[in-house]
Amino acid sequence: MLGPVLPLPQQPGRPPSPGHMIVCGDDALARRLAVELRYVYGERVTLLLPPGRDADSPETPLTQRGRAAALFGRMSAAMNRAGAANGTGGGGGSGGSGGDDTNAGVEAVRIMEAPEPSDDVLEEAGVDRAAALALVYDDDERNIRAALTARRLNPRLRLVIRLYNRKLGQHLEALLDQAAAVAMPGLDPALLDASTTVLSDADTAAPALAATALTGSSKVIQAEGLLLRAAERTPPRTGETTDPGLCTLALLSSTTNNPAGTEGSDSSGDEGPQLLPDRQSVEAAAGRGTVVLEAITRAEPGRPAGRMGGRGAPLAQVFSRRLRWSALGVAASVVGLAVASVWTTHDSVLHSTYLTLLDLLAMGDPAEKGPPARQVIQLLSGLAGLLLLPLLVAAVLEAFGTLRTASSLRRPPRGLSGHVVLLGLGKIGTRVLVRLRELDIPVVVVEEDPEARGIPLARSLHVPTVIGDVTQEGVLEAAKIRRARALLALTSIDTTNLEATLYARSVKPDLKVALRLYDDEFATAVYRTLRTAHPQALTRSRSVSHLAAPAFAVAMMGRQILGAVPVERKVMLFAALEVAGHPQLEGRTVEQAFRAGAWRVLALDATPPADRNPDLAALPPYAPEGGPQPPSGLIWDLHPGYVLRAQDRVVIAATRRGLAELLRRRSTTSPRRQEEPRR
DSSP states (O other): OOOOEEOOTTOOOOOOOTTOEEEEESSHHHHHHHHHHHHTTOOOEEEEEOSSBOTTOTTSOOBHHHHHHHHHHHHHHHHHHHHHHHTSOOOSSSTTOOOSOOOOGGGGEEEEEOSSOOHHHHHHTTTTTOSEEEEEOSOHHHHHHHHHHHHHHOTTOEEEEEOSOHHHHHHHHHHHHHHHHHHSTTOOGGGGOSOEEEEOHHHHHHHHHHHTTSSSOEEEEEETTEEEEEEEEOOOOTTOOOOOOSEEEEEEEEESSOTTTTOOSTTOOSOOOEESOOHHHHHHOTTEEEEEEEEEEEOOSOOOOOOTTOSSOOHHHHSOHHHHHHHHHHHHHHHHHHHHHHHHHOOOHHHHHHHHHHHHTTOSOOOTTSOHHHHHHHHHHHHHHHHHHHHHHHHHHHHHHHHHHHTSOBOOOTTOOSOEEEEOOSHHHHHHHHHHHHTTOOEEEEESOTTOTTHHHHHHTTOBEEESOTTSTTHHHHTTGGGOSEEEEOOSOHHHHHHHHHHHHHHOTTOEEEEEOSOHHHHHHHHHHHHHHOTTSOEEEEOHHHHHHHHHHHHHTTOEEEEEEEETTEEEEEEEEESTTOTTTTTOBHHHHOBTTTEEEEEEEOSOGGGOOSOTTSOOOOOOTTSOOOOOOEEOSOOTTOBOOTTOEEEEEEEHHHHHHHHHHHHHHOHHHHHOOOO
16 A cells, blocks of 8 residues: 655645656665755655665664655755855755756655555656656665566656666666667657666775775776776875876865865765866865876776685695694605615615605515615605605695685684775675775675675685674684774674774774764764874765765766766766757867866767767777777867867766756756657
């Protein structure tokens, strides 16, 4: 049964208007995505949540609806305060971008409750009139089932689906797009406007979480088989010069006197980094770290995560040190006996060695008629043979035990240092583990559940793993926390992450720490307290939903997202846009189209429109073996005076509000969206 529509304060009970956005989910990502659509892009939103308590925060007895209402209420109040400070009044628009929505704040948000997104529920939510639908349940099967239903109810609907299984996601995208094309024969595929997009919050957030364990790390964005590397650079010292890169994407809040800067919590109120600064700001920002577009290289097939310790177990791990010394002693005795045989019998070296080995293995004839020296050597060889037998048995047993445990979890080796301690091997922790191993960073994993999702991966990668409750004494010590370079606390329980962080800091005060916290206010308080108590140590608090929501929101707006780069607690987006319909771009030069703090044109797709790759993020088809690689149509060294034309497609770097302004103005001026008849 469909639950009641639960209006927020001062919300009129009206059906959803055409062109609204629907978000269906059961965790924090759904709520943050709805907030992003409403308060960044100014869209009308219908939020469908399951009834009952919030599973994300079992310690706090709040329902999904209660958390969503509180979140929208805080955002509405913040927007009203910002509007009053600017003298413009409150509103739900984005950054002064205008728009056709005259209702502000929570009035444009509709919250519904239902256990499942069934046909009746989606029809009640207005899926037949909606512009886009996001299915972000934490269950892949539920998302797929709802996507098939929604595509049948509205073939024109733009779908954004959250799936952890990446291969299945690729097949699902093709299937749903094909279903839309069959349901609307003769319709221009361009009108579908990115019909189906499959994303993973784990894949979106993992690079940012892994990057917190590094200093001067690089983030990689892929576009048409090319890799864009955005490198974080520390402030140069006096007299030093650094390569400015292709362009400066951001100025960090860190300075030479404060390496940690003001960054930390995703929701802290401190002044953060400056995204897409102009030349004057870059020149005036002495002593601040930067994020620069450093290099562009051709993408290669995915590099698998490397195993720790190589593909096989080394000899030192197969046989113990005591056994190796025993074998060396037996070998030395054999050599000594062979030398003694040569010296006493005046026989050849080869023949003396042969007789010694026969005696050692009890295969030689008794030297009854031989000289006394030969008889003594034979007795000593037999004695050495008796010592060899237990040595061979021990070697077999140790080798068998090593092979038996090779498929089990490894323990942290004694001399390990400079590694990252990773707490939790759920969906997020597993993706972060893969990312760290792709970067060849040594990792030690701590997981309480021996049947956790990422345990088989840790076993296959030979990653040292400690099974135990991290809050229990001795568990972090077993993970060699005293010699670790960083701690990533990524379990789904805030108190567990906090307790592990506090204990690790008590053991090693300068340890670099990144912890995953659910509640925004709690994360801000924890970050500020840890920064005050340990000013020389790097502390970061991260929210997976905060990192992933911008990419999901832009996909719902119907534009192609190439990637999202977190810059401290802010997010910079890379997207591909058609110039047509954007007055901020069309008819302007590249230099004129640049707006500091909003967007910047990075590249131009020179491929003719009819031959363009519809998915710039996908690898182009590789040439036959031995043949030349197909040239890329993207031009990165654009002349500042190049005039952008309507038929051009560009790759831009933009802030969330900057991209929202481009998309909102496009939606309010595009005749296609206003005059297109619905079927």
